[in-house]
Amino acid sequence: MNWYLYALRKYAVFTGRAQRQEYWYFFLINLVITLALGIVDNLLNTPGTGEGTGLLGGVYSLAVLIPSVAVGVRRLHDIGKSGWWMLLSLIPVLGFVILLFFFARVGQPGTNEYGPNPKEETGMGHMAM
Structure with a gap:
């Protein structure tokens, strides 16, 4: 539940990275x-x-539309992809499959153009579930 609330607190944050x-x-x-x-x-x-x-x-x-897109964009940033790839969701079936593949991938180690690896930061990267 903490991860859900964490994503909601970052309601419209489209910068940075989100781990899997x-x-x-x-x-x-x-x-x-x-x-x-x-x-x-x-x-x-x-x-x-x-x-x-x-x-x-x-x-x-409607209430979770923006946070859903924001966490998806941050997830794409974690694998080194632009948030514009979220537009694939507009393509029936194929877009969903491609995004599913992207969202399941391991994030890039270290810092990429979108920021530091959230797993390597203190805080939520080490949250015990």
Whole structure:
């Protein structure tokens, strides 16, 4: 949960790097919350449920849109790629597969053009989960 909150605190930070743990814990907790809100939306039959996204899920999705893109950009920076690669998400299926491959890669050791390696810094890089 600490990684999720850490990513949220960096709400619109598109600079620097994010190690794999930061990205994947944010992704996992975000997925669990989205699924839980989908169940609640269905149980309460909130507006929009029939179209696929209920009111609660829709509001949550909008709230985490910017942090999701920001942590993805920082993750790409960790492997030495520009944040503009996030635009691949606009390409159905293929874009998702390519980004999945990028997000799973090990970050570049040492400092790259986007900053120091977060694993080598003190603080969140050594957070015990």
